[in-house]
Amino acid sequence: MPMxxxxxxxxxxxxxxxxxxxxxxxxxxxxxxxxLAPLADALTAFLDGGKRLRPAFAYWGWRGAGGEDGPEIVxxxxxxxWVQACALIHDDVMDGSDTRRGQPAMHRRFEAHHxxxxxxxxPANFGTAVAILLGDTSLIWADDMLNTSGLPPxxxxxxxxxxxxxxxxxxxxxxxxxxxQVTADSTVERAMTVVRYKSAKYTIERPLHFGAALxxxxxxxxxxxxAYGLPLGEAFQLRxxxxxxxxxxxxxxKPAGDDIREGKRTVLIAKALARATEAEAAxxxxxxxxxxxxxxxxxxxxxxxxTSGALAETEKLxxxxxDRALTALHSDLIAPGAADVLRELxxxxxxxxx
Amino acid sequence: MPMxxxxxxxxxxxxxxxxxxxxxxxxxxxxxxxxLAPLADALTAFLDGGKRLRPAFAYWGWRGAGGEDGPEIVxxxxxxxWVQACALIHDDVMDGSDTRRGQPAMHRRFEAHHxxxxxxxxPANFGTAVAILLGDTSLIWADDMLNTSGLPPxxxxxxxxxxxxxxxxxxxxxxxxxxxQVTADSTVERAMTVVRYKSAKYTIERPLHFGAALxxxxxxxxxxxxAYGLPLGEAFQLRxxxxxxxxxxxxxxKPAGDDIREGKRTVLIAKALARATEAEAAxxxxxxxxxxxxxxxxxxxxxxxxTSGALAETEKLxxxxxDRALTALHSDLIAPGAADVLRELxxxxxxxxx
Numbered sequence: 001m002p003m004x005x006x007x008x009x010x011x012x013x014x015x016x017x018x019x020x021x022x023x024x025x026x027x028x029x030x031x032x033x034x035x036l037a038p039l040a041d042a043l044t045a046f047l048d049g050g051k052r053l054r055p056a057f058a059y060w061g062w063r064g065a066g067g068e069d070g071p072e073i074v075x076x077x078x079x080x081x082w083v084q085a086c087a088l089i090h091d092d093v094m095d096g097s098d099t100r101r102g103q104p105a106m107h108r109r110f111e112a113h114h115x116x117x118x119x120x121x122x123p124a125n126f127g128t129a130v131a132i133l134l135g136d137t138s139l140i141w142a143d144d145m146l147n148t149s150g151l152p153p154x155x156x157x158x159x160x161x162x163x164x165x166x167x168x169x170x171x172x173x174x175x176x177x178x179x180x181q182v183t184a185d186s187t188v189e190r191a192m193t194v195v196r197y198k199s200a201k202y203t204i205e206r207p208l209h210f211g212a213a214l215x216x217x218x219x220x221x222x223x224x225x226x227a228y229g230l231p232l233g234e235a236f237q238l239r240x241x242x243x244x245x246x247x248x249x250x251x252x253x254k255p256a257g258d259d260i261r262e263g264k265r266t267v268l269i270a271k272a273l274a275r276a277t278e279a280e281a282a283x284x285x286x287x288x289x290x291x292x293x294x295x296x297x298x299x300x301x302x303x304x305x306x307t308s309g310a311l312a313e314t315e316k317l318x319x320x321x322x323d324r325a326l327t328a329l330h331s332d333l334i335a336p337g338a339a340d341v342l343r344e345l346x347x348x349x350x351x352x353x354x
Numbered sequence: 355m356p357m358x359x360x361x362x363x364x365x366x367x368x369x370x371x372x373x374x375x376x377x378x379x380x381x382x383x384x385x386x387x388x389x390l391a392p393l394a395d396a397l398t399a400f401l402d403g404g405k406r407l408r409p410a411f412a413y414w415g416w417r418g419a420g421g422e423d424g425p426e427i428v429x430x431x432x433x434x435x436w437v438q439a440c441a442l443i444h445d446d447v448m449d450g451s452d453t454r455r456g457q458p459a460m461h462r463r464f465e466a467h468h469x470x471x472x473x474x475x476x477p478a479n480f481g482t483a484v485a486i487l488l489g490d491t492s493l494i495w496a497d498d499m500l501n502t503s504g505l506p507p508x509x510x511x512x513x514x515x516x517x518x519x520x521x522x523x524x525x526x527x528x529x530x531x532x533x534x535q536v537t538a539d540s541t542v543e544r545a546m547t548v549v550r551y552k553s554a555k556y557t558i559e560r561p562l563h564f565g566a567a568l569x570x571x572x573x574x575x576x577x578x579x580x581a582y583g584l585p586l587g588e589a590f591q592l593r594x595x596x597x598x599x600x601x602x603x604x605x606x607x608k609p610a611g612d613d614i615r616e617g618k619r620t621v622l623i624a625k626a627l628a629r630a631t632e633a634e635a636a637x638x639x640x641x642x643x644x645x646x647x648x649x650x651x652x653x654x655x656x657x658x659x660x661t662s663g664a665l666a667e668t669e670k671l672x673x674x675x676x677d678r679a680l681t682a683l684h685s686d687l688i689a690p691g692a693a694d695v696l697r698e699l700x701x702x703x704x705x706x707x708x
Contacts, residue, residue, distance in 0.1 A: 025522070028519070029522070032526045032530075033526070036526055036529060039529060086490065090487075093482075094479075094486060094487075096479075114536060117537075119536035120536050121535065121536050128482075129447075129448035129532055130529065132447060132489075133448075133529055133532075134525075135486075135490070136440065136444060136489070137522065137525045139490060139493050139494070140493070140522055141522070143514070143517075144514075144522075147514040147515075148514075148515075153508050153510070153511040156507070156511065157507040157510065160497070160501040160502075163497075164497055164498040164501065167494040168379070168495070169386065171393075171494065172386045172393075175393060175484065176389060178483055178487075179389055181475065182468060182473035182474050182475050182480055183473055183474070193386075193387060
């Protein structure tokens with residue numbers, strides 16, 4: 001994703017903060033036992049691949065509320081990268097995904113480790129167990145990162161409700177997503193609820209609120225951030241859904257059409273099923289969630305999504321939602337410099353990339 | 355486990371605090387979607403079964419440091435019950451355990467839910483996925499409970515390092531435990547490291563430190579709590595190991611000999627292997643980790659543990675460690691009333707119960 005220049009700078013600083021923290025944690029872990037070094041190494045490699053999108057929205061949420069730049073706020077927003085690491089590591093276990101960010105998923109990494117070492121027991125079980133632990137560890141280290149950021153206690157306590165609620169919402173969204181898969185609920189309405197809680201609020205709106213709360217912003221600014229963040233978050237997730245079906249593996253870090261193989265009932269799929277003929281819908285239902293689906297099957301599903309008009313409708317919705325988000329940035333409550341970066345981030349996060 | 359009278363009272367108050375919090379969280383979840391009610395219900399049922407041991411040590415750590423009683427500290431220490439819920443729910447997934455606290459393990463509960471509803475996909479995968487999410491949710495709600503306790507921000511921030519380090523240590527201990535199983539490392543030394551990090555520090559020493567840090571206690575008191583908490587924590591876990599092999603299912607909430615079936619390489623097992631004849635050791639190795647092991651096999655392993663002298667040696671070690679813990683309570687840094695309860699808790703946590 002092409003990012004505005006200021007974002008590239010912030011990204012480097014967030015990465016630097018994460019690296020310092022990992023060095024400290026590795027020292028703590030290897031002090032307990034040298035056998036724990038692989039845990040720190042695996043998380044270091046995993047964290048390296050993140051786009052720092054949530055920290056960026058949190059940082060500009062802080063700046064937009066009049067907060068000053070400094071290493072403390074960079075460390076505080078970097079905590080969100082750990083929350084995201086937990087979500088992704090556990091999500092991959094739940095979905096049985098093989099890859100993440102172009103590398104083996106965490107559970108596959110430790111499965112391979114077990115196999116190479118010739119240990120006892122089932123390598124896949126070991127991989128799953130370690131990935132569960134490392135997701136938990138990521139969630140714990142998020143707190144650690146936030147609480148050792150150097151921001152004053154009252155700022156941290158002020159942000160805690162939104163931080164806790166955000167994380168509960170992610171779990172709620174994940175569960176609704178699971179439920180959608182197992183009940184084969186293909187309504188657009190349900191898919192939109194999942195988008196909202198699993199992704200939209202959590203990627204953009206809540207990080208903005210988090211930064212605003214750290215800065216002690218008034219409720220009016222929080223509302224302005226919602227008016228920008230909610231539609232943008234939905235547009236961002238819809239873009240992600242399109243990429244999950246039509247995206248270039250070099251960019252997504254996942255095999256082409258992986259969302260189809262995983263059976264994700266996205267808004268894009270829901271729209272296609274609603275608009276397709278009976279025969280086309282049956283074809284989609286047959287292929288959706290087939291882990292062995294080959295390129296021919298992926299192409300057939302893509303075809304239905306395109307010809308049914310679902311793709312065009314989704315692109316139109318992305319454009320409308322992005323427009324709505326950009327309009328909300330005209331609020332004079334948001335500090336002008338921050339509004340400029342938020343405008344660039346909105347465009348970068350939702351741009352067509354096929 | 356028989357508990358001192360003051361503990362019974364604290365236990366009720368901790369349970370009350372957890373219940374209020376669950377009511378609030380259920381409202382939040384069902385506000386997102388009524389489909390989320392089963393998550394809150396499952397956690398309510400799970401939390402109901404806890405012994406409130408960690409909250410008790412944290413509470414008396416606070417009182418021993420001169421902290422006053424009040425609803426705020428009760429809410430703050432109740433957070434540890436959520437940390438424990440995460441550890442147990444995820445531990446049961448990792449071990450593939452069927453039961454917990456006499457009920458189906460969380461992943462089995464949702465597996466059954468999936469099956470009863472006749473949903474799509476693999477019921478076991480669904481159960482695992484939901485249990486992963488609910489463990490994560492528990493970890494998040496621990497923070498929520500702590501941060502909404504009403505204790506002042508500086509007290510919360512003071513306790514954060516020990517809270518974070520405690521949770522990282524649990525994960526470290528869990529990983530070392532996994533490693534011990536897959537490498538079949540049966541040295542007593544390794545088993546003691548696992549005891550220390552997976553259980554001893556986390557059950558007693560760290561909760562005491564947590565309470566002390568909330569109260570702003572001096573380093574000398576923290577050291578006194580370690581002198582009591584570390585040996586007691588080890589004794590507590592060794593008692594748990596003995597119960598895992600010889601315990602009454604009605605008390606443990608697990609089938610008899612479940613630790614043998616799960617292949618746990620406890621200190622008790624390590625001692626038995628070190629002292630047994632070659633033939634006896636081979637017998638133990640054959641049965642250890644056999645999920646289908648019947649009552650006859652369980653009895654055969656018990657026999658080796660007894661006749662090798664490992665059981666008597668472990669009982670002796672438990673008594674020595676408990677004595678050491680009780681001696682440390684003579685420190686005049688610990689407020690007298692608190693020292694009395696800590697003495698009773700030590701006896702209750704390590705008493706022979708076969």
